[in-house]
Amino acid sequence: MPESPEVQALAEELGARLTGHALTGVDVLEFRTTKTRSRAPESLVGERVTAVTRHGKLLDLAFGAHHLVVSLGRHGWARWGGADAAIDDAAAPPSGSAPGAAAVPTDAPAPPPALVTLAFDDTPVLEFTDAGDWVSLGLWVVDDPAEVPAVAKLGPDPADPTFTREDFDGAVVGRRKQVKAVLQEQESLAGIGNAYSDEILHAAKVSPVVHAASLDADALDRLFDATVATITGAISDRRGVPIAKLKETKVAAMSVHGRAEETCPVCGGTIHDFSFASTTAQYCPNCQTWGELLPLK
Ligand SMILES: [Zn+2]
Numbered sequence: 001m002p003e004s005p006e007v008q009a010l011a012e013e014l015g016a017r018l019t020g021h022a023l024t025g026v027d028v029l030e031f032r033t034t035k036t037r038s039r040a041p042e043s044l045v046g047e048r049v050t051a052v053t054r055h056g057k058l059l060d061l062a063f064g065a066h067h068l069v070v071s072l073g074r075h076g077w078a079r080w081g082g083a084d085a086a087i088d089d090a091a092a093p094p095s096g097s098a099p100g101a102a103a104v105p106t107d108a109p110a111p112p113p114a115l116v117t118l119a120f121d122d123t124p125v126l127e128f129t130d131a132g133d134w135v136s137l138g139l140w141v142v143d144d145p146a147e148v149p150a151v152a153k154l155g156p157d158p159a160d161p162t163f164t165r166e167d168f169d170g171a172v173v174g175r176r177k178q179v180k181a182v183l184q185e186q187e188s189l190a191g192i193g194n195a196y197s198d199e200i201l202h203a204a205k206v207s208p209v210v211h212a213a214s215l216d217a218d219a220l221d222r223l224f225d226a227t228v229a230t231i232t233g234a235i236s237d238r239r240g241v242p243i244a245k246l247k248e249t250k251v252a253a254m255s256v257h258g259r260a261e262e263t264c265p266v267c268g269g270t271i272h273d274f275s276f277a278s279t280t281a282q283y284c285p286n287c288q289t290w291g292e293l294l295p296l297k
Helices: 004-018 083-091 165-172 179-184 194-204 217-238 243-253
Strands: 023-028 051-055 058-063 066-071 076-080 114-120 126-130 138-142 272-276 279-283
Touching (some): 004 058, 004 217, 076 243, 165 217, 194 279, 217 243
Antiparallel strands (some): 051 058, 066 138, 114 126
């Protein structure tokens, strides 16, 4: 799932390439992606992109007074079509390879289908994709991004230069909820998901499953520092990475997330999986739970 560092890098690349360009065509190949039925994305054809920004994990393409807000959901992403796609695909084997041709890797997943394509003057086609088993990509055409419920509900964003300790304490202190769940709750803190919450908790040496209300002052200090440093550091690190490379760059940058059975870079112990909500997450027992192993279903 794209989280704020990746969506920020996506917004910056789209902003650099699309600002000033006019939308010349829209092709909605999956009608369920359109969340504002009375205002289809096609209604923006002819308008020019004035800015591309981010709200939490959502993307906002501004066309003057109108906004196309895109929720990438669990598996949504964007790519350039046309000539750029040909470059991206250059390493792929040609179809219909003759017998005896170089072995074709059969485990490489097929590229996800484009569900919506946006054509602009003088730029490649922008395609929004969804690699999930169900459609989680969503597009809204609105005059104010806050008309989108997922934007309206957002809590303060740790990447925002105005984010304060008071904002953090307001979201976390006293919450009778597991701290990893609080970090991922968009109403509490905007932009963080399963991956960066694992990274933040590991950096802070805090157990993911303790209730936020039980954290002492030292733990809250560490958690605040780790939240801001992890998110702002990742945003800085992802800046300028091409959107086709962002996912692998994120995966490579993780200290614990997705690294079960690997060595903890802090203590040299072994990173473990545990079950959290409907998914699996990772932690270091030595660093975070005094050696206690968390349940794995
Ligand atoms: Zn460790």
